[in-house]
Amino acid sequence: MTIHPSELQTRSVDVGSDAAKRLRIVNAVMGALHLVSGSAMVALSNDFTLPVSTFALNGPPGTPLSEGVTNLVFDVPLGVATASFLFLSAFFHFLIASPWGYSRYLDELSKGRNRFRWVEYSLSSTLMILLISLVLGITDIAALIGLGIANVSMILFGWLMEMSNNGLMHGKDGRSVRGQRAWWTPFWFGCIAGIGPWLAAAAYLIVNVAVMDGPGPPGFVYGIIVSLFVFFNSFAINQWLQYRQVGRWQDYLAGERTYIVLSLVAKSLLAWQVFANVLVG
Numbered sequence: 385m386t387i388h389p390s391e392l393q394t395r396s397v398d399v400g401s402d403a404a405k406r407l408r409i410v411n412a413v414m415g416a417l418h419l420v421s422g423s424a425m426v427a428l429s430n431d432f433t434l435p436v437s438t439f440a441l442n443g444p445p446g447t448p449l450s451e452g453v454t455n456l457v458f459d460v461p462l463g464v465a466t467a468s469f470l471f472l473s474a475f476f477h478f479l480i481a482s483p484w485g486y487s488r489y490l491d492e493l494s495k496g497r498n499r500f501r502w503v504e505y506s507l508s509s510t511l512m513i514l515l516i517s518l519v520l521g522i523t524d525i526a527a528l529i530g531l532g533i534a535n536v537s538m539i540l541f542g543w544l545m546e547m548s549n550n551g552l553m554h555g556k557d558g559r560s561v562r563g564q565r566a567w568w569t570p571f572w573f574g575c576i577a578g579i580g581p582w583l584a585a586a587a588y589l590i591v592n593v594a595v596m597d598g599p600g601p602p603g604f605v606y607g608i609i610v611s612l613f614v615f616f617n618s619f620a621i622n623q624w625l626q627y628r629q630v631g632r633w634q635d636y637l638a639g640e641r642t643y644i645v646l647s648l649v650a651k652s653l654l655a656w657q658v659f660a661n662v663l664v665g
Contacts, residue, residue, distance in 0.1 A: 395494045397636045408481050414648050415477030422470035429463025432662045434518040436525050463662040469511050476504040496550045496636050502543035510535045513581045515658050520585050534580040541574030566627045615650040
């Protein structure tokens with residue numbers, strides 16, 4: 385008989401009935417709030433779009449870029465696309481609170497993991513990083529595919545971090561009760577993959593403004609970029625606190641509740657800052 389690796393995961397987290405009920409209610413409420421927020425975006429949306437393009441040299445390798453042509457592949461309606469980011473979050477919150485998902489969610493938590501989260505993040509956070517890239521002017525389809533795959537890789541490393549450290553209860557010295565340390569390699573590999581899209585964004589700004597002496601965006605845009613970076617990466621900080629067992633994060637469920645709060649606060653702020661370009665545009 386073949387045993388799937390997931391079946392070897394130990395039950396390491398005590399999920400009491402009261403805590404389970406509260407998590408179910410909170411997930412349902414968060415789903416409703418995301419649904420309302422996304423619906424408001426759809427209602428406020430206009431026909432503002434951002435292009436996805438390719439660039440053809442119109443000649444052999446080495447042909448001057450000035451002789452090339454940019455070709456439009458398709459337009460992305462920014463308002464609807466940003467709302468879809470929130471709709472994805474709403475769907476997964478409702479899925480967890482549903483009769484089908486609830487028991488599976490509790491089983492996941494009891495084993496110190498939540499694969500619902502990583503599937504959702506692989507979709508929603510990748511959509512968000514692509515929208516941020518489009519807003520900053522990165523429109524080439526090949527670049528967008530590469531940035532999307534890098535972000536998916538980051539999320540999958542986060543998934544691997546949870547799966548590989550199942551059952552570790554770390555003390556203040558960073559060691560578990562069995563004398564083992566958390567395996568941090570997936571986390572740091574995820575950080576390497578996740579920094580790629582932000583380095584691409586920084587390169588675009590530096591080259592276009594500092595090197596090419598372009599006009600650059602208004603000053604407040606830089607503040608928005610910094611806040612987007614902080615909100616986007618607050619999820620990684622939560623996982624770091626979880627596996628360093630800092631303060632209340634010694635309880636795995638404290639980290640889970642923080643993920644849920646970030647799902648509302650950070651995602652909403654991310655989404656509405658990106659959506660603001662629809663109104664300005």
